[in-house]
Amino acid sequence: MGQVPREQAGRGAAGALSKVLVANRGEIAVRIIGTLAEHGIASVAVHSDADEKALHVRLADESVALPGTAATENYLDITRIVRAAQDSGADSIHPGYGFLAENAEFARAVTDAGLVFIGPSGDAIEVMGEKVAARRVAAQAGVPQVPGTTEPVTSADEVRAFGTEHGYPVAVKASFGGGGRGMRTVAGPDEAEDALVAARREAGAAFGNSEVYLERYLSAARHVEVQIFADAHGNAVWLGDRDCSVQRRHQKLVEESPAPGLQEELRAEMGEAAVRLAKAVGYVGAGTVEYLVEDGRFYFLEMNTRIQVEHPVTEAVLGMDLIAEQLRVAAGEPLSVPTSGPAPRGHAIECRINAEDPAGGLFVPSSGPIHALQVPMRPGVRFDSGYESGDEVAPHYDSMIGKLVVWGPDRDTAIRRTLAALDELVVDGVPTTIPAAEAVLAHPDFAGVAFTTRWLENAVEFPTATAVGTEEPDDADGDEGGRDEVWVGGRRYVIPFFTGAGAAAPAEPAARRSRGNGTKRKSSGDPGAGGSGAVSSPMQGTVIAVKVADGDAVTAGQILFVVEAMKMENPVRSTVDGKVGEIGAAVGDVVTAGARLAVVVPA
Structure with a gap:
């Protein structure tokens, strides 16, 4: 395998692009703005009302306000973002990841406006970003796959039929997104309806499209992905791999590069398969081909037509700036890395x-x-x-x-x-x-x-309450409120009970993590919390589902509400057996952390 010419990586990007609008927020916007500054390229940030004072806005050379708070009003508004680029004099747009990064309509709107889209073509995004179509291309390119549907699914009967044919668990997955959003695992036929509804709802909110498809869920697989890059001169290479198996809620927590424990032959096969896939759709830019690896075999999972959240680990072992490489390719330059499989360093x-x-x-x-x-x-x-x-x-x-x-x-x-x-x-x-x-x-x-x-x-076992250093209860056993409650930092927390259906949600979010030393004190709390039957929102968010009515009989662990916060759906469950009364929230309500949603009168 070849070695990356580190002194050349990213060279040539600064000469062709003069001002880039970054159509994103948070750390990826900051990351892109930093590389733009290093290459002498002006940056334009966009921001919602909530992000008016955000770091990416402070660091950019200029910014454009996109009024509203919900992402649909700003970061997902194609017309507003393109107009912002035009009004600011930007010549190109970098989408980052998430939001509109894998939206073919957005890519086309950018190029139709005479701007450079720093990413693949709209056609490539449409084919590979739409997961069902991507599976068809993968089959044509000879890339192994797990069993899955080739058309979107719309009914729970289709989910159950697939499970009967291929076995459970079944993964319901968003057709137009990634990052674990819009994905649900169905363990058996009884879960099909709720999983399908939740996946479609979350996919629509995160990606603006609620289509989903099905795959046989491999329960003993590792998640390994391959970084690919292609330019407009017909060059396509794979630049190492990453292991992303450590996940919760199908979202990654820890990633590493190179993926440990792989046979070099398997590693190379995965890389070459990824390049075949890219060439099959005339791909240009940065992309990632994700695989499931089980028993020495690999299976195509999906292709992400954007820069990945975890791209820095590849940068660290290859000595590259992958954002700069994106700029280079967008400027029409050839890849700085001529051959696939550069040897990782460390x-x-x-x-x-x-x-x-x-x-x-x-x-x-x-x-x-x-x-x-x-x-x-x-x-x-x-x-x-x-x-x-x-x-x-x-x-x-x-x-x-x-x-x-x-x-x-x-x-x-x-x-x-x-x-x-x-x-x-x-x-x-x-x-x-x-x-x-x-x-x-x-x-x-x-x-x-x-x-x-x-x-x-x-x-992996996690503590039932986050450690704090400012306040602690006087009673060491913390069992004053019963064995399902504990005082931490002067506040009451419910220790979740895990059942086959999942875990009961805490009455309040745990206190912040701190390393300070503090004095112990004891304070009184809400007598209706936790095991007494009060059902509270564990976080600030929006109620998107109410699954019970006044007078319904429920059991401990049963989902009563679903609250969406930070692009994640969070079930709120009853902590006791009993009867529902005093429902205090409806779909669409914005609630604060600790807000009472209902009361369950213990049986």
């Missing part, structure tokens, strides 16, 4: 730091101000973030605060360095996934590469 690990409380394995989204953000100063450590101390995590968008990327000369060193960096990383003000990442990297299964996509949810 090992890199990325931990996604999200504003979520992992207590009890629930990963409840949580918005609020970041009082302090301190990044460790260690060799090989990088932190890509859309926030600084004093910024606020809004409840309207994705929960990601940043990505901790750590490089080491080998995997063992990278793991040790990442654990040390996680221990020193401070995000004060909101609960984060730092404890979850620490639990993953410290687990012997991770060191031994004994994990699959189901491993995190099935094998």
Whole structure:
């Protein structure tokens, strides 16, 4: 395998593009703006009302306001974004990832307006971004696949028929998106209806299209993806691979490059299959081909026609700037890397730091101000973030605060360095996934590469409450409110009970993660919380489903409401057996964390 000419990577990008509008927000917008500045290219940020003071706006050379708070009013509004680029004098648009990044209509609108779209053509996005069509292309290119549908599905009967033919579990997946949004796993026929409705609803909200398709879900597979790049001169290469198996809710938490434990022959086969796929659709730009790997075989999962969230681990082991390579290709230059399979240098690990409380394995989204953000100063450590101390995590968008990327000369060193960096990383003000990442990297299964996509949810135990340093209960056992409740930081939390149907949601979000020392105190709480039958929203969000009515009999663990927050649907369950009364929320209501949704009178 060849070596990347690191001194050449990204060269040529600055000469052809003069001003780029970044049609995104958060850490990826900050990441792109940084590379644009390095290459002497002016940047234009767009922002919603909620993001008026966001970091990507502060860093850009200029910004354009897109009024409204909901993403459909701004970051998903094609007409507004194209007009913003034209009015600002931008000559090109970078979509980042998420939002409109894989929207063929958007890519075409950009080019129709006489602007450069920094990504593949609308035709390529339409074919590969639409997952059902992508499966057909993969079959023609000779890329192995798991059983799946070749047309969108619209009824639960279709889901049940597929499960009968191919077996359970079945994955219901968004046809026009990725990142785990719009995906549900169906364990049996009784779950088909709810899973289909939820997947379609979430896909529509995240990607503007509610079409879904089905695949046989491989429950013991690893998730391995291959980075590809192609230019307008007919060159297409694969640039290494990444393991993304550590997931919760089908969304990645920890990624690494190169994927450990793969036979080199299998690695090369996956790379060449990815290149065949790209050439089959005349692909130009950055893309990622995702596979499931099980028992020494690989199966096509999907192709993401954009830069990936986890691209920094590839950059770390190849010494490249993949955003700069995107600019280079968009400017009409040939690839800076002439051959596939450049040899990686060392090992890199990325931990996604999200504003979520992992207590009890629930990963409840949580918005609020970041009082302090301190990044460790260690060799090989990088932190890509859309926030600084004093910024606020809004409840309207994705929960990601940043990505901790750590490089080491080998995997063992990278793991040790990442654990040390996680221990020193401070995000004060909101609960984060730092404890979850620490639990993953410290687990012997991770060191031994004994994990699959189901491993995190099935094998890793998380504490039932996030540790705090400011306040603690006087009573060490914390059982004053019963064994299903605990006082933490002067607030009452419900310890979730896990059942076959899932976990009960906490009455309130756990307190923020902190490393400070504080005094213990005890305070009174709401006597209606937790096991008493009060049903509260675990986070600020929008009620998108009410599954019960006054007087209904329910059982502990039964889903009563669904609250959407930070692009994630979160079921709110009853903590007791009883009868529903005093429903206080309807579909469409915006509720705060701890807001009472209903009361279940214990049986």
